[in-house]
Amino acid sequence: QVKLQESGPGLVKPSGTLSLTCAVSGGSISSTNWWSWVRQSPGKGLEWIGEVSPGGYNNYNPSLKRRVTMSLDKSQNQFSLTLTSMTAADTAVYYCARDPGFGHDSWGQGTLVTVSS
């Protein structure tokens, strides 16, 4: 059973950069799955941020594309998200998830990121 666990700062300053990592256990990040980030603003719905393939290819949400970078670290079996120029609108619970090609079948528990000075 694959498990995903997000880690990173819970507080980011306005205009700062968010860096999150998702550690994958019980499975290899080099498998055929894509690896995704999804966020959920407080009391709101789900927003797909983007995904990275085992080969390092990316797809990003156009609404965030200018500010987003995702990458894999195969040596650590983890993947990461970087989001620049953070504002209060980026305050959300950030989830990492596995995408086997038919939705997201495994999710991390989520990590709350608050943007505030």
Added chain:
Amino acid sequence: DIVMTQSPDSLPVSLGERATINCKSSQSVLNSANSKHYLAWYQQKPGQAPKLLIYWASTRESGVPDRFSGSGSGTDFSLTISSLQAEDVAIYYCQQYYSIPRTFGQGTKVEIK
């Protein structure tokens, strides 16, 4: 972007009764090459991550009770809970994975009447 619109926003249902949630996509999510609809359903309980229930519009994820079923085609889809249990109280989301960006419906809150 493909816009996913769910109805209703809130659905009060008595225990043991049927609950049906609708999801409409702004364009088709059918891949004619494999005849599959790129549509998934998720359940999210308070304080938890979403859980995949249904994919390919009607395929139940392993371990999901058979009271959950998905149906539909083209741009109109439904998730049905045949006999609502107390543990089914949650917010349900549909998602298309046909195109980038993946998009979710706004969610439907299922509660006990």
